[in-house]
Amino acid sequence: MFFSSLPRLEALVYATLILFVTKGTSIAQNSHHEPKPVIPIYSDEAVWGNTVDAFRQGTGLGGFRAIPNFSYVLGKPENPDYNTSVSLGRGGSLTLSHRRDGQIVCFVNNPQDYDLEVITPPRNYDVNVAEDISISISLDPAGLSWKELGTFSSDMFPDGVLRIDLGDVLSGYHVRITDPPNGRKHKSAPGEEIEGVRLRWPCLDVS
Numbered sequence: 001m002f003f004s005s006l007p008r009l010e011a012l013v014y015a016t017l018i019l020f021v022t023k024g025t026s027i028a029q030n031s032h033h034e035p036k037p038v039i040p041i042y043s044d045e046a047v048w049g050n051t052v053d054a055f056r057q058g059t060g061l062g063g064f065r066a067i068p069n070f071s072y073v074l075g076k077p078e079n080p081d082y083n084t085s086v087s088l089g090r091g092g093s094l095t096l097s098h099r100r101d102g103q104i105v106c107f108v109n110n111p112q113d114y115d116l117e118v119i120t121p122p123r124n125y126d127v128n129v130a131e132d133i134s135i136s137i138s139l140d141p142a143g144l145s146w147k148e149l150g151t152f153s154s155d156m157f158p159d160g161v162l163r164i165d166l167g168d169v170l171s172g173y174h175v176r177i178t179d180p181p182n183g184r185k186h187k188s189a190p191g192e193e194i195e196g197v198r199l200r201w202p203c204l205d206v207s
Ligand SMILES: [Ca+2]
Pocket: 109, 110, 111, 112, 113, 114, 115, 165, 166, 167
């Protein structure tokens, strides 16, 4: 057990070291917003988004998923398909986080691996129509500043699992999924269908 978890522990320690070193620099450069240092949670458990912080469903859904059931995007998706998803609609957006004992959990950038998973129905459910989704994360627990990580097309992840690296971002708190205005969309069910969000490297603030 201990030895099998060593590579991940090493990766997290490494990420933490980078965090502290780089945070020191960023604080000196930007006194307006001083991010708190974070520590990884040393656990092999995946952490799934368990809180919907904001949702604005877009247009064009007709009867399809037009009444969102938030339980579909909370926790680990058991059997992802269109009947267990929340559809963004045209121009919609959904913001999730993971909370533990009332406190928002952050996530770090593991420099050796990707960092977030957004789960959607596998492609075979969507009659070969690819849809685009944009992903942003908040850089602070209050959601005051945000960083866009990019726009992704669902035909890039036919298994329904969008794997995202944080790039040059060190850590985040909320995950926002948006239907981009000029992105590709399904004609009768525009906007990607969302099943869940997984934080691969969860962490806690150092208070
Ligand atoms: Ca990474």
